[in-house]
Amino acid sequence: MLRNGLEPWHLLIVAIVFIVMFGSKKLPDTARALGRSMRILKSEAQAMKADGTVGEPANGSAGEGSSQVGEGAAHRTESVVDRREPVADR
Template sequence: MGSLSLWHILLVALVVVVVFGSKRLPDTARSLGKSMRILKSEASAMKTDKTPAGTDGTAPGTAPRTIEPAPGDTAAARPVDEPKGTTQG
C-alpha cells in the first residue's frame, strides 16, 4: 500500500500534463534541468571553497561594505537627534 504503483505514476504524469499543458512541458523540463545543473555546480563550488575567514568573519583582503545613499537622499531628509531635556511637558 505504501509503494508507488504504475497507476500512481501515470496519474501524477496526467496531472502534470493537464496543469502545465503539452506545449509548455518541454520548456518547463528544460528550465528544471538548468536549475538542477546550476544548483549542483554551486554546491560543488561551496564544498571546494577553502577560503579562510578574517577576524571579523569576512574574507581577507575584502574592502569594508559601505551603504550608498538612495538617489535624491539628502542630509536634511534624515531624522535628527533631538537634544535631551529641552522639551517641556
C-alpha cells in the same frame, strides 16, 4: 491505510495531472529550465567544495564577520530609494 504507498498507476495519474495543468507545449520548456537550474546548482556546489568555503565564515572568526555584515547591511538600506510611480486614477 498506506500499505501500497506508491504504485505505477499513481505515477501515471500524477503525470496526467501535470500534462493537463501545464499543457504539452510548456512541459519541455519547464523540464529544460529545471535541468539547467539543477546543473547550475551542482556546479556552484562543486565550486564551493573546491574552494573549501562550505560551512566556514568568510573573514575567519564569526564575531568579526557578523559585525561587518551588519554595518554593510545598514549602509545598503539607507541608500534604497522608492522608485514607484504614482498610480493614475482611471
